[in-house]
Amino acid sequence: MASKTVFVTIAGKANAGKSSLLNALIGEKIAMVSDKPQTTRTKITGVLTQGELQYVFVDTPGIQKARNKLGEHMNRTVKDSIAGIDAAIFVADITRKTMDEEKALLASFKASKTPVILVLNKIDLIERKEEIAVSIAKFAAIHEFASIIPISVLENDGVDIVLEEINKFAVEGPHYYPDDKLTDQPEMVLAGEMIREKILHLMYEEVPHGIAVTVEKMSERETRNGEDILDVDAVIFCERDSHKGMIIGKGGAMLRQIGKLAREELESFFRIKVNLQLWIKVKEDWRNREGIIRNFGLSNTSSDK
Numbered sequence: 001m002a003s004k005t006v007f008v009t010i011a012g013k014a015n016a017g018k019s020s021l022l023n024a025l026i027g028e029k030i031a032m033v034s035d036k037p038q039t040t041r042t043k044i045t046g047v048l049t050q051g052e053l054q055y056v057f058v059d060t061p062g063i064q065k066a067r068n069k070l071g072e073h074m075n076r077t078v079k080d081s082i083a084g085i086d087a088a089i090f091v092a093d094i095t096r097k098t099m100d101e102e103k104a105l106l107a108s109f110k111a112s113k114t115p116v117i118l119v120l121n122k123i124d125l126i127e128r129k130e131e132i133a134v135s136i137a138k139f140a141a142i143h144e145f146a147s148i149i150p151i152s153v154l155e156n157d158g159v160d161i162v163l164e165e166i167n168k169f170a171v172e173g174p175h176y177y178p179d180d181k182l183t184d185q186p187e188m189v190l191a192g193e194m195i196r197e198k199i200l201h202l203m204y205e206e207v208p209h210g211i212a213v214t215v216e217k218m219s220e221r222e223t224r225n226g227e228d229i230l231d232v233d234a235v236i237f238c239e240r241d242s243h244k245g246m247i248i249g250k251g252g253a254m255l256r257q258i259g260k261l262a263r264e265e266l267e268s269f270f271r272i273k274v275n276l277q278l279w280i281k282v283k284e285d286w287r288n289r290e291g292i293i294r295n296f297g298l299s300n301t302s303s304d305k
């Protein structure tokens, strides 16, 4: 059988469950997930190879009304990620109303004649199952979807059907990535994202949104008693001195908790003992400063602003 590849972008509103779906599809957690909107800030490629067929998924930031320059970059990233693909997965939270930005995104799929699979996620939250049919009808009136699949990523209900549907759009040709490739994210970026995710989980309101994490060093060494250890040095950037105080917490408790949870995840992902050092720095209003956004690797410089 000839080899095939299918390029699929996962798009939709913030918090709909796009990154959760990407992780479920490829069977490995490579995209960070949280209950706060705008968790994903850049496009993330996830690769799944099953025999002759390679799926190349691109998870994107949630579409939003941009409130700062970072938000504008994120919206441009979504736009850039929908060109030249074989199909799109449009993820919607079935419990939420649709907004204009979602309709605009669907219109751009229509204009580019991109087949769209609608995934209505979080059906586990629906008590009366007949409401699912009502949602399906509402969406079907907005756009001509290739298919509509109600699922629950949380309960792993329907994720396999999504994969089957995508199969239909595979194109004969060589695999784009090596068959054992999982993601395009460098290890240092993944490690930084794991740390940022813990802050998203542990902190509230403005603080987590204004966080960026950069990993400055990641290197393996052997300890004196012959054990392999991975040293990870990372800087947590926040927007204000008051935020820095909250991240450190009373007697350093919050920072210790962030460090503990992040280290545990790093150890299980990289399968090695980790020595994690965290620093905190303030960069006032960095989400509106182009140079810093670029330095953090969060810039999208496409010209069609």
Ligand SMILES: Nc1nc2c(ncn2[C@@H]2O[C@H](COP(=O)(O)OP(=O)(O)OP(=O)(O)O)[C@@H](O)[C@H]2O)c(=O)[nH]1
Binding pocket: 013, 014, 015, 016, 017, 018, 019, 020, 021, 032, 033, 034, 035, 036, 037, 038, 039, 040, 041, 060, 061, 062, 063, 121, 122, 123, 124, 125, 151, 152, 153, 154, 155
């Ligand atoms: N109840 C329920 N919650 C879910 C389901 N799928 C995802 N979630 C939760 O929804 C929240 C958002 O999930 P993400 O995967 O981060 O959503 P996203 O669309 O990538 O969000 P952004 O990156 O901010 O655009 C998290 O708290 C998930 O645990 C589901 O099927 N059911």
Ligand SMILES: [Mg+2]
Binding pocket: 018, 019, 020, 031, 032, 033, 039, 040, 059, 060, 061, 062
């Ligand atoms: Mg996401």
